Amino acid sequence: MRAIIREIxxxxxxxxxxxxxxxxxxxxxxxxxxxxxxxxxxxxxxKLSYVVVVYRSxxxxxxxxxxxxxxxxxxxxxxxxxxxxxxxxxxxRLRLKIRDGELDLxxxxxxxxxxxxxxxxxxxxxxxxxxxxxxxxxxxxxxxLSIPLNLVTVGGYAGFMIISVLVSYSLFLxxxxxxxWLINTSAIAEVSDLFWDxxxxxxxxxxxxxxxxxxxxxxxxxxxxxxxxxxxxxxPPVYLAWATTLPIVLLVILRRLWKQGLKNYNSASS
Amino acid sequence: MRWLNKYSKVFELGFQTALEYRVNFLLSLxxxxxxIFIQTxxxxxxxxxxxEPVVYxxxxxxxxxxxxxxxxxxRIVRTGFEYEIMEDIKNGKFSQFLxxxxxxxxxxxFSYLGQKLPNMGMILxxxxxxxxxxxxxxxxxxxxxxxxxxxxxLALAVVLNFLIFYCFSAVAFWxxxxxxxxxxxxxxxxxxxxxxxxxxxFGPLFIRASNLLPFKYTVYYPINVLNGRISFIETVQGVxxxxxxxxxxxxxxxxxxxxxxxxxxxxxx
Numbered sequence: 001m002r003a004i005i006r007e008i009x010x011x012x013x014x015x016x017x018x019x020x021x022x023x024x025x026x027x028x029x030x031x032x033x034x035x036x037x038x039x040x041x042x043x044x045x046x047k048l049s050y051v052v053v054v055y056r057s058x059x060x061x062x063x064x065x066x067x068x069x070x071x072x073x074x075x076x077x078x079x080x081x082x083x084x085x086x087x088x089x090x091x092x093r094l095r096l097k098i099r100d101g102e103l104d105l106x107x108x109x110x111x112x113x114x115x116x117x118x119x120x121x122x123x124x125x126x127x128x129x130x131x132x133x134x135x136x137x138x139x140x141x142x143x144x145l146s147i148p149l150n151l152v153t154v155g156g157y158a159g160f161m162i163i164s165v166l167v168s169y170s171l172f173l174x175x176x177x178x179x180x181w182l183i184n185t186s187a188i189a190e191v192s193d194l195f196w197d198x199x200x201x202x203x204x205x206x207x208x209x210x211x212x213x214x215x216x217x218x219x220x221x222x223x224x225x226x227x228x229x230x231x232x233x234x235x236p237p238v239y240l241a242w243a244t245t246l247p248i249v250l251l252v253i254l255r256r257l258w259k260q261g262l263k264n265y266n267s268a269s270s
Numbered sequence: 271m272r273w274l275n276k277y278s279k280v281f282e283l284g285f286q287t288a289l290e291y292r293v294n295f296l297l298s299l300x301x302x303x304x305x306i307f308i309q310t311x312x313x314x315x316x317x318x319x320x321x322e323p324v325v326y327x328x329x330x331x332x333x334x335x336x337x338x339x340x341x342x343x344x345r346i347v348r349t350g351f352e353y354e355i356m357e358d359i360k361n362g363k364f365s366q367f368l369x370x371x372x373x374x375x376x377x378x379x380f381s382y383l384g385q386k387l388p389n390m391g392m393i394l395x396x397x398x399x400x401x402x403x404x405x406x407x408x409x410x411x412x413x414x415x416x417x418x419x420x421x422x423x424l425a426l427a428v429v430l431n432f433l434i435f436y437c438f439s440a441v442a443f444w445x446x447x448x449x450x451x452x453x454x455x456x457x458x459x460x461x462x463x464x465x466x467x468x469x470x471x472f473g474p475l476f477i478r479a480s481n482l483l484p485f486k487y488t489v490y491y492p493i494n495v496l497n498g499r500i501s502f503i504e505t506v507q508g509v510x511x512x513x514x515x516x517x518x519x520x521x522x523x524x525x526x527x528x529x530x531x532x533x534x535x536x537x538x539x
Contacts, residue, residue: 035451036450038450039450039453042456045461046461049461049466049471056326056472060319061319190301197308206311
């Protein structure tokens with residue numbers, strides 16, 4: 001047990017160093033830093049344009065009021081901070097690292113290879129813009145809906161956010177692992193990335209069969225719908241059970257596939 | 271005649287480049303399809319739950335038609351050469367245009383038009399299929415003369431968007447690494463041009479402000495010419511305004527590039 005805690009502590013320390021290094025690298029080119037912020041703000045405007053559509057129409061969409069939809073969109077923006085700021089860069093670069101034989105050196109380090117490769121790069125500009133905006137939107141929606149601030153609501157929301165982060169890490173990394181078998185997976189990377197934006201609006205806008213598909217088959221809707229659904233007390237027990245099982249299932253599949261893929265790694269270019 | 275010969279080669283090269291990266295183009299079409307998919311379901315839900323048949327001045331078939339057309343027209347007018355300009359300035363490749371008998375502006379314009387042609391043909395084909403589908407299933411009316419007017423305004427929109435981004439790309443003379451900023455500008459201009467939602471969604475103040483800018487003449491205006499929301503007189507007026515913006519952007523681009531190129535230091539050239 002003590003050994004596990006020591007390992008976790010070590011990885012947390014290393015991760016904080018990863019963040020520090022990425023931030024230092026970004027700050028080196030200051031205008032790039034500002035440009036990056038402008039780009040993410042542009043994307044944020046697009047996400048907020050959906051809020052404008054909902055509020056100005058004043059229509060309840062399939063039982064969801066504009067304030068409730070605001071909570072869903074705020075949750076999506078906050079989770080985009082984690083996906084785009086912490087995972088996306090690493091996902092895109094994985095195939096290049098495999099193709100160019102860059103894993104050789106990393107394999108010799110006394111730290112988990114999967115950890116080193118999939119969490120090495122962070123983009124704190126994207127993370128900061130989306131996290132700040134997302135949390136503000138969530139706070140506004142929370143207040144407008146008069147949701148009580150207590151251990152159950154805040155704790156439950158935070159718990160589901162952690163589940164969402166784990167699901168988004170696993171779900172979007174899985175297709176990239178195919179790079180161990182295929183030479184060029186850039187098309188897969190680009191198409192799978194597009195799936196992220198299906199969470200831009202609550203899943204209630206889609207027909208029932210698409211909702212079920214997006215929860216149980218390709219669990220994309222689990223990511224940004226479940227935290228808000230829990231707080232709004234709209235979560236059926238079967239979803240609750242699925243939410244607690246899914247991250248474990250995905251992480252196990254991911255780990256097995258990763259190990260299987262590594263056996264296929266032959267360091268061709270080094 | 272030699273002038274035309276020279277730039278027709280550039281046009282041809284652009285055309286070949288577009289054909290070379292066919293998979294990339296098809297992928298970009300998928301990325302155009304997903305917002306259409308989301309918005310179609312969103313508008314369907316809004317209209318189903320609304321007590322009014324008209325929302326933001328659009329009926330349900332009109333709104334769906336706008337959503338489909340906006341996704342496709344925004345894809346037609348989309349640029350991408352600004353990143354190449356940034357690289358040319360950063361890596362010193364721009365120097366060769368200063369000494370060779372080839373103008374940078376016509377080179378970029380003809381290369382852009384050459385690259386646009388196959389993509390435009392394919393997207394217009396998709397648009398025709400979509401419009402026929404909307405006509406068959408939702409009763410959207412199709413008029414031949416509107417189709418012709420749309421093609422004319424679309425051609426002007428392609429040129430106008432080229433000039434807008436040619437103006438923006440001059441910033442690369444002042445700031446070397448500007449790729450992210452271009453992406454931010456691209457996203458915001460899509461929003462301002464009506465490439466995501468019709469401008470009525472954002473209210474009268476937003477429309478008044480957008481009337482003072484050229485962006486709405488690249489997506490929102492050609493679509494409204496096609497879907498019949500604009501009268502014949504307004505169509506003609508719009509073409510005039512588009513032409514005026516093209517002239518204004520030409521003047522601005524000429525000025526920015528004249529001032530900017532004085533700062534060019536041919537690093538890496």
